[in-house]
Amino acid sequence: MDQVYVSHHPLVQHKLTLLRRVETEPKKFRELVREITQFLIYEATADLRLKDKQVQTPLAAYGGKEIGERIGLVPILRAGLGMVDPVLEMIPTVRVWHLGLYRDTKTLEPVSYYNKLPQEADVDLCLILDPMLATAGSATAAVDVLKQWGAQRIKFLGLIAAPEGVRRLTEAHPDVPIHLAAVDDHLNDHAYIVPGLGDAGDRQFGTG
Ligand code: PRP
Ligand code: URA
Numbered sequence: 001m002d003q004v005y006v007s008h009h010p011l012v013q014h015k016l017t018l019l020r021r022v023e024t025e026p027k028k029f030r031e032l033v034r035e036i037t038q039f040l041i042y043e044a045t046a047d048l049r050l051k052d053k054q055v056q057t058p059l060a061a062y063g064g065k066e067i068g069e070r071i072g073l074v075p076i077l078r079a080g081l082g083m084v085d086p087v088l089e090m091i092p093t094v095r096v097w098h099l100g101l102y103r104d105t106k107t108l109e110p111v112s113y114y115n116k117l118p119q120e121a122d123v124d125l126c127l128i129l130d131p132m133l134a135t136a137g138s139a140t141a142a143v144d145v146l147k148q149w150g151a152q153r154i155k156f157l158g159l160i161a162a163p164e165g166v167r168r169l170t171e172a173h174p175d176v177p178i179h180l181a182a183v184d185d186h187l188n189d190h191a192y193i194v195p196g197l198g199d200a201g202d203r204q205f206g207t208g
Pocket of ligand 1: 078101104132191201
């Protein structure tokens with residue numbers, strides 16, 4: 001599983017522990033999602049291509065660099081929404097295309113209800129955002145959609161995964177790097193990640 005990156009940064013592990021706590025209320029939960037995402041995006045963009053950029057300092061001309069790739073953010077509704085702002089803060093030039101997918105509670109299959117991708121895939125890198133990779137049905141469907149659309153380079157950013165989900169996504173899409181804060185123990189009978197954090201959408205938006 002060469003393409004799976006789990007952050008071992010102490011601040012990530014500290015914040016992830018707070019995020020998991022059942023007492024963590026939605027306001028604090030959203031804050032922690034934002035903060036952990038900042039660390040993950042820092043690591044996930046370490047291989048971005050740069051291009052030359054000339055600027056003038058107060059003293060001299062300087063041959064610097066700027067991001068040389070067109071980046072599309074693809075948050076999966078709802079829970080991926082909380083990961084958008086921290087990426088926009090770091091990389092203000094990204095474009096955001098939402099994909100609406102939810103898991104059918106009986107079949108656990110992803111149901112698509114929103115897709116606002118433009119006609120042309122004029123982007124160099126797509127970053128899928130979703131805090132939870134459980135069965136990976138949603139993430140696999142999102143990658144399928146992006147590849148059919150024409151995306152050439154895709155990465156998945158999540159907070160917590162189950163080993164089952166990591167396996168399924170890497171088998172279906174071995175070319176998609178997966179950036180995570182943790183891989184947990186297992187999925188329960190309802191396909192919730194254990195120990196996990198519960199329902200990431202409900203905990204962000206107070207709908208549990
Ligand atoms: C959650 C989560 C993922 C999906 C993960 O969304 O945000 O999108 O489940 O599960 P999977 O890997 O088994 O597909 P959910 O369906 O609860 O929708 P929501 O974000 O609107 O609450
Ligand atoms: N979706 C969540 O929000 N949490 C899980 O544990 C599994 C799917």
